[in-house]
Amino acid sequence: MNRLLSDTISFGRQYLRTKIGPFFSFIFPVLLILLFGAVFSAPDGGGISLPVQNLDTGPYSTALLDILNQTGYFEISMIEGEDDIVDYVNDNSLALALRVPANFSSNVASSLPATVVLCGDTSRSSFPIAQGVLDAVINQMNYNLTGASPIVSFEVQFAGSEQFTGYDFLLPGFVGLTVMVSAMYFMTSICAEHRSRGYFKLLATTTLKKSEWLSSKFIFNSIMLIGSLLVTFAVAMAAFDLKAVLTPVSLILVVAGAFMFTSLGMLLGVVVKDPESAAAVSNVIGFPMMFLSGSFWDLSASPLYLQVISKAMPLTYLNNGLRDTMVFGNETSALVNLLIVTVLGLVFFILASRWMSWKEA
Amino acid sequence: MEVVDLQKRYPPDTMAVDGVSFSIQRGTVFSLLGPNGAGKTTTVEILEGLRAPTSGSVTVLGTDISKGYGQIRKRVGVLPQNFEPFDLLSPFEAVGYWADLFEVKLDRKEIAATLELVGLGERQKVMSKTLSGGEKRKLGIALSMVNSPELLFLDEPTTGLDPRARRDLWRLIEETKKRGTTVVLTTHYLDEAEKLADDVAIMHKGRIIAQGAPEQLVSEHGKKTSIVLVGAGPEGLRELSRRGIPALDRNGDVVVTVEDPAELRKMFAKLSSIEVSYKEMYTRRETLEDVFLSLIGSRMDEGVLEE
Numbered sequence: 001m002n003r004l005l006s007d008t009i010s011f012g013r014q015y016l017r018t019k020i021g022p023f024f025s026f027i028f029p030v031l032l033i034l035l036f037g038a039v040f041s042a043p044d045g046g047g048i049s050l051p052v053q054n055l056d057t058g059p060y061s062t063a064l065l066d067i068l069n070q071t072g073y074f075e076i077s078m079i080e081g082e083d084d085i086v087d088y089v090n091d092n093s094l095a096l097a098l099r100v101p102a103n104f105s106s107n108v109a110s111s112l113p114a115t116v117v118l119c120g121d122t123s124r125s126s127f128p129i130a131q132g133v134l135d136a137v138i139n140q141m142n143y144n145l146t147g148a149s150p151i152v153s154f155e156v157q158f159a160g161s162e163q164f165t166g167y168d169f170l171l172p173g174f175v176g177l178t179v180m181v182s183a184m185y186f187m188t189s190i191c192a193e194h195r196s197r198g199y200f201k202l203l204a205t206t207t208l209k210k211s212e213w214l215s216s217k218f219i220f221n222s223i224m225l226i227g228s229l230l231v232t233f234a235v236a237m238a239a240f241d242l243k244a245v246l247t248p249v250s251l252i253l254v255v256a257g258a259f260m261f262t263s264l265g266m267l268l269g270v271v272v273k274d275p276e277s278a279a280a281v282s283n284v285i286g287f288p289m290m291f292l293s294g295s296f297w298d299l300s301a302s303p304l305y306l307q308v309i310s311k312a313m314p315l316t317y318l319n320n321g322l323r324d325t326m327v328f329g330n331e332t333s334a335l336v337n338l339l340i341v342t343v344l345g346l347v348f349f350i351l352a353s354r355w356m357s358w359k360e361a
Numbered sequence: 362m363e364v365v366d367l368q369k370r371y372p373p374d375t376m377a378v379d380g381v382s383f384s385i386q387r388g389t390v391f392s393l394l395g396p397n398g399a400g401k402t403t404t405v406e407i408l409e410g411l412r413a414p415t416s417g418s419v420t421v422l423g424t425d426i427s428k429g430y431g432q433i434r435k436r437v438g439v440l441p442q443n444f445e446p447f448d449l450l451s452p453f454e455a456v457g458y459w460a461d462l463f464e465v466k467l468d469r470k471e472i473a474a475t476l477e478l479v480g481l482g483e484r485q486k487v488m489s490k491t492l493s494g495g496e497k498r499k500l501g502i503a504l505s506m507v508n509s510p511e512l513l514f515l516d517e518p519t520t521g522l523d524p525r526a527r528r529d530l531w532r533l534i535e536e537t538k539k540r541g542t543t544v545v546l547t548t549h550y551l552d553e554a555e556k557l558a559d560d561v562a563i564m565h566k567g568r569i570i571a572q573g574a575p576e577q578l579v580s581e582h583g584k585k586t587s588i589v590l591v592g593a594g595p596e597g598l599r600e601l602s603r604r605g606i607p608a609l610d611r612n613g614d615v616v617v618t619v620e621d622p623a624e625l626r627k628m629f630a631k632l633s634s635i636e637v638s639y640k641e642m643y644t645r646r647e648t649l650e651d652v653f654l655s656l657i658g659s660r661m662d663e664g665v666l667e668e
Contacts, residue, residue, distance in 0.1 A: 006461030014449040017488075197445045204411055205439035205505075206462035207431075359411045 003208050007216040015220065021186060025224050029178040029232040036174070036296075037167040037240050047072060048126045051097040053079040053088070058105020064116070064141060065100075073133045085119045096120025096130055108145065168244040171236050172322035173295035175229050179254060180289060180315050182228070183221045183261035184268070185282045190217070191269020191356070192278035204358040211353055214266055218349075221258040229254050249325040249334045256341040257318040263348035264314065270355045289315045294323075314344050362391075362408065362512070362543070367417035369403050369567075377403040379567035381417075385560070387511075390534065390544040392558035394551065394649070396657070399564040401547045402442050402516055408545065409439050409514050422512055435463055438510030442517050442547070444501035448490035452481050452500050455489060456507055463508035478536075479503045480529055495526030502533060506542075513537060516547045531557060551649040561649070563656060570656050575649055582652040586622055588632060590615040590639040597637040604635060615639070 015021045050068070054061050068074050079088060085099040099117040107114035118134055120127050143149060194200045203213060229251070236242050268285060272278040292299070292306060293315035299307055310316045321337030324330040362385040369378040378400045385391040393401045406412040408419060410430030419426045422433045430437075447455055456475050460467040467475070476485045479499040484492060492500060498518055505513060515534065519527040527550075534557055538544055548554055554561050555575045562572040571578055590597055593615035601608045601615065609616045617632065619625050625644065632642065 003462055003464065006458055010447075010450065010454070010458040013454065014447060017449040198441055198443060199445070199447070201411055201441055202439075202444070203462075205409060205434075205437070205441070206459065207434050207464060208462045359413075 004212050004216050004219075007208060007213060008219050011216055012220045012224075015186075015224070021182075024186070025178065025182045025228045026231055028181065029174050029228055030235045032174045032177070033167065033171060033232055033236045034239060036170050037236065039166075047075045048130055049095070050074040050076050050130065051079050051088075051092075051094060052076055052100065053082075053085055053097065054100045055082060055102040056100050056104035058109070060105040060108040060114070061100045064104075064137070067137050067141065068098075068134070071133055071137065073129065085117060089119050089121075094120065095124040095126050098134070167236060167240050168242060168327050169298070169323070170296070171233070171242070171244050172250075172326045173319050175232060175250075175254065176257065176293070176315055176319040176322055177290060177295040178228055178232070179225050179257040179318060180261050180286060182225060183258050184265040184286060187217060187221075187262050187265025188268045188272060188282045189275055189278045191266060192272040192275045195269075195272070196274045200358040210356065210358060214263070214349065214353060214356075217266070218259050218262045221262045222255045225254050225258045226251060244326040245329075247325045247331075247334075249331055249338065250322055253318060253321045253325065253334065253338050253341065256338055256345060260314055260318070260341050260345035260348060263345050263352050266352035266356060267348050270352065289313045292316075294319045314341070317341050317344070362422070362545075363418075363420040364404075364408070365418045367404065367407065367419060368415045369400070369407060369412070370415045376567050378407070378414075381564075381567070381569050383562050383569065383572060385543060385545065387543050388538070388541050389559040390538050390546055390557050392546045392548060392554040392561045393564055394548060394554045394561050394653070395564035396549055400567040401549075401564050404564070405514055405516055405545060405547050409437070410434070435508055436511045438505035438508060438513040438542075440498075440501045440505040440513075440515045440518055442520075444498060446489035446492065446497050446500050446504075448488065450489055451486050452476055452489060452492070452503070453485040455500060456503055459504045459507045465508050467507070475503050475507060479506075479533060493526075495522045495529070498522060498526070498530065499533075502530070506537065510542060512543045512545070514545045514547075517549065518546070519548070519550065519553060527553070551653055555649045563653060565657055571652070578649060578652050579647055582655055585618050585620055585647055585651075586625055587645045587647070588617045588619065588625075588628060589643055589645055590617070590632065590637060591641045591643070593637055593639040597639060600635060600637050601632075606631070 052065060054065065065076060069076055079085075079097065085097055088094075089097050097119050099119060101115065101117075104114045104116065116134075116138070118131060120130075122128075139150075194203075229246075233242075233246050236244075264285075265282075268281050269278070272281050288309075290296075292310045293313040294310065295315065299310050299316075302310075317337045317340040321334045321341065324334035324337060364384070365382050367378055367381040368376070370376050381400070381404055383391075393404060395401050403412060407414045408421060408426075410421075410426055421430075422436055424430075424433050426433075446452075447458075450458065453472055453476065456472045457467065460472070473482065473485060476482055479502050481492075481496060481499050481503065484496055489497065489500060502515070502518065505515070518534075519530050522530065531553065534544060534546065538557075544557075546554070546557060558575060560573065561575050561578060562569045563578075564570070571582065573581065589611075591614050594613050595610060597615045598608055598610045601617065606617060609618075615637075617628060619628050629642075
């Protein structure tokens with residue numbers, strides 16, 4: 001059998017027999033998409049818990065609460081008594097609560113200011129959502145009471161052909177993350193193991209070339225990660241109403257990503273001497289990349305310096321490319337990102353081939 | 362193989378190999394013998410093309426290795442020191458894989474036969490991580506022989522093995538030699554070198570301090586004969602000392618060294634007449650171990666020189 005093919009098969013056998021390898025390639029991305037997909041799914045009967053202290057007995061407070069209920073964003077419960085609302089929120093560790101004053105309906109009827117109070121912890125993620133919805137509902141109520149209609153308004157138009165959801169955004173990010181974790185982390189640890197157990201020296205006594213060894217790892221990682229993408233995509237399709245699509249460019253991007261991160265893992269493997277340092281070195285590079293490359297969230301809303309840092313992260317281009325092709329259908333932008341990933345991969349591969357030594361000085 | 366004035370210096374100033382020269386004839390077993398840190402493995406790794414020399418010339422299978430090892434790689438087999446097999450491959454898979462890396466076509470029967478040859482026939486399908494130390498070393502030898510090498514390097518192949526596993530490996534090495542393979546055996550076991558090697562080079566502190574056939578080394582460096590009184594102990598030693606006979610206590614046995622073989626009969630008679638309690642008495646010709654002791658000045662246990 002051809003040396004390259006034999007080394008690929010042999011590596012694959014060993015990889016699949018480890019417990020950790022298949023976990024990170026197949027189970028890890030599926031778990032991520034299921035967990036995060038569930039978190040980011042639209043509320044179905046749930047919603048933000050909104051305790052309401054309604055001190056008013058008139059029709060307008062009832063109407064307000066009915067409208068809030070109909071938005072589907074809230075699960076409304078009533079607060080009995082007339083305790084101070086701030087104390088009530090603090091005593092019960094609530095994220096937020098709404099207070100409708102006693103004279104709410106009479107003031108509305110008399111066209112006098114009628115102010116409801118949204119009390120809570122503004123740092124909690126549910127607070128700004130509740131604030132936005134309440135603001136919109138009260139605006140609409142004001143228009144209805146005054147018989148006016150808004151002059152300036154806005155509407156949302158979806159840029160894609162479909163209405164995408166949170167997990168459509170997450171899926172490409174998780175695929176990119178899996179490519180990085182499986183290829184880079186594993187390769188760094190393989191290099192450390194090969195060095196500490198003398199496998200490099202052993203291989204150097206055969207006719208296998210270093211470039212062939214590097215290539216076989218890339219070939220195996222590519223095959224495995226395409227398999228991982230297909231499994232993850234199938235699970236996401238079955239579990240959620242997925243709008244993202246699997247495109248030929250996304251498959252090429254996964255291969256290019258496997259090439260880039262396999263090569264980067266080998267490059268890191270040049271400096272590691274043992275499995276312990278391999279984990280440390282991989283985490284120093286990989287951990288910031290996990291969070292600053294847009295795998296979990298869109299970085300366009302993050303501070304400028306983080307956006308600049310993200311541009312230095314190879315994973316950013318893989319994630320962006322996958323999102324371009326799978327979610328937005330922007331093949332041109334995806335191809336630009338593919339080119340960047342490929343060039344970075346080539347640079348890492350050449351450096352790893354040159355700097356990695358199987359022999360002793 | 363021809364090695365001329367080989368040197369290897371590690372920064373800043375460690376001379377691991379210091380002007381070593383020797384040659385090895387085809388089809389022989391050549392043993393580099395010496396304690397840990399003598400420079401054996403560094404020398405052998407240079408000969409294997411795994412380490413660059415600081416200076417000197419090395420010709421392996423007629424090729425100057427400074428011009429590259431690629432041409433002869435397929436003709437050389439290597440069992441490195443502390444060989445570790447790939448844990449998650451079976452011996453069967455490992456031999457097939459290694460054959461592919463040397464572009465040697467082995468069918469399933471031939472792979473099985475290779476493993477039978479090294480005594481792993483019944484363990485060929487288990488994961489290599491479950492092999493014992495001796496079995497792992499046997500697998501290493503199987504891998505090193507998968508390309509039917511003309512030149513085989515075995516770097517401390519029996520270190521840490523039990524006596525039976527050592528004997529099995531000795532048998533393998535003897536069979537390999539019979540097939541015409543040149544074997545370079547690195548070891549710190551004197552009995553191993555004495556049994557297997559046609560030619561021995563004793564290394565110490567990066568230099569070869571003696572070289573030749575084992576029997577030649579013994580006759581050159583160890584002309585004495587010893588009479589051993591088994592179990593004579595300290596009492597026997599005191600008694601001989603009282604009578605002016607120089608002797609040594611070696612692990613409870615009393616050893617009397619006779620410089621001139623012609624005096625041996627007289628010494629026997631003398632010892633027989635003395636009332637010393639012992640289990641048995643025998644004569645012992647010097648071995649490589651004694652040569653080593655006389656050259657280095659101390660004995661060696663598992664590669665470590667005794668104080």
